[in-house]
Amino acid sequence: MKFFPVLLSFLLLSVSCATSAPVSFDGFLQCLTRKTQSTLPIFDSIYTTQNTSYDSILHAPMPQVKKNSTTGEKTVEVSFIAHFLGSSDKLVALLNKRFPELGIQSTDCHEMSWVESIVFWADYPLGTPISVLLNTTNMAVYSKGKSDYVKEPLSKDVIESIWKHMIKIEKILLDINPYGGRMAEISATATPYPHRAGNLFHVMYYTYWTEAGINATNRYVRLTRELADMMTPYVSKNPREAYQNYKDLDIGVNQDNQTDFATAAVYGMKYYKDNFARLVLVKTMIDPENFFKNKQSIPTLPRVGDGYIRGILPLIESAIG
Structure with missing residues (x-):
């Protein structure tokens, strides 16, 4: 029996709005309303202290600075991009039910295969052939x-x-x-x-x-x-949390190919919070010699001579219950 892959279509939706400096939040809301076919107040679909229960399938608002090529004026543009698994008809029906003020039509949507969506997320213009992924020469950024x-x-x-x-x-x-x-x-x-x-x-x-x-x-x-x-x-405090996949060397970095426990505890608590202690134990059990490491890796338990520093192991075991 032969099995054939099913190519799933992904839909990418972008709604943008720009405001000129000086900027204001009220101005942004007014601009977004003017740029959509509004039947309901756009304010009802935005998280505020008065409206904390909104429900959105829109993903990743991305404010970005744009510059007018003619006047040189700089603006802030906010794009809402949705990555939807399914057909455009299904998404349009869903959006028009939850966000009728956007007035979304099928012509606003772009159906594409998985590999075509990779080209989009690589910031190439819509319609760029997938062969661009074979290009091994890139401009330094x-x-x-x-x-x-x-x-x-x-x-x-x-x-x-x-x-x-x-x-x-x-x-x-x-x-x-x-x-x-x-x-x-x-x-x-x-x-x-x-x-x-x-x-x-x-x-x-x-x-x-x-x-x-x-x-x-x-x-x-x-x-x-x-x-x-x-x-x-x-933002969050004690610790000020950070996302591990977005490496930020400002919050601590190991030097000379060595993993310093005190340094690692700083970025480790920001990335993993209380889970850091358990990760240290797992690391110590699986890789006690710290063979696998990087500038912000999980450390092993500190050691003195042939033994672990007295008192640290019970503290960590207590922390993980």
């Missing part, structure tokens, strides 16, 4: 990324400050991933990933540039750090 978890709604003033700082950096995007739903149902200790219930969304600050040289690098890294510093009062 430098980047700096940081991440945060947000547990309380951001005020209008904070959002305005974020946009102004983004316009200052220019070559930056914020990737915002809403939480809740299934993510909140899974226990924080069920897997190494601990960022579950209590988070409104995760945000990545991603700055990118093509200019070579230390001056450009120093400038963009400094501006990215300034934006993250500005966000300190509005």
